[in-house]
Amino acid sequence: MATTMSVSVTVNGAEYTADVEPRMLLVHFLRDELGLTGTHIGCDTTHCGACTILLNGTPIKSCTMFAVQADAQALTTVEGLMSNGELNPIQEAFKEEHGLQCGYCTPGMMLTGVALLESSPEPSEAEIRMAISGNLCRCTGYQNIVHAIQSAARAMAGNDTSVDGGAGGGNGASEGGGE
Ligand code: FES
Numbered sequence: 001m002a003t004t005m006s007v008s009v010t011v012n013g014a015e016y017t018a019d020v021e022p023r024m025l026l027v028h029f030l031r032d033e034l035g036l037t038g039t040h041i042g043c044d045t046t047h048c049g050a051c052t053i054l055l056n057g058t059p060i061k062s063c064t065m066f067a068v069q070a071d072a073q074a075l076t077t078v079e080g081l082m083s084n085g086e087l088n089p090i091q092e093a094f095k096e097e098h099g100l101q102c103g104y105c106t107p108g109m110m111l112t113g114v115a116l117l118e119s120s121p122e123p124s125e126a127e128i129r130m131a132i133s134g135n136l137c138r139c140t141g142y143q144n145i146v147h148a149i150q151s152a153a154r155a156m157a158g159n160d161t162s163v164d165g166g167a168g169g170g171n172g173a174s175e176g177g178g179e
């Protein structure tokens, strides 16, 4: 029988504890153990950014961490962006600005955008492009993604839309991607 370790995490404001193999990647923990399939797997090798989530508010590639390394940390996945049944401004902006086509990169793009806007509420286009440089999109050509993040920045101005690694109030419903 494989050795297991206990991991306890807060995901989208809810606490989870599970026994997992030490080799289990965080992205597989989120998708297979918790059923949060909005976090996508593109490459499994830290290149594409499809698996991006927030770890204590900072974007990380969840295929690059073991689940046990996230013990006692607060995570935000795309499912946590909605609050009280309302889309996060970044979700609205991606919809309005046509910031997606197939949607595969979209959860990671939006979480990267949310983190950028937390640290830089009025980012320049160059800042936005730098922030999403670790997130690959094979469909859009990036222009509408940049427009969406700029639009979200305008919408968030003056509003408290903080996503601090668990305060997003997620309800488990998959948004912005699914499988
Ligand atoms: S699946 Fe993690 S970076 Fe591609």
Ligand code: FES
Pocket: 099, 100, 101, 102, 103, 104, 105, 106, 136, 137, 138, 139, 140
């Ligand atoms: S919308 Fe298809 S990969 Fe970005």
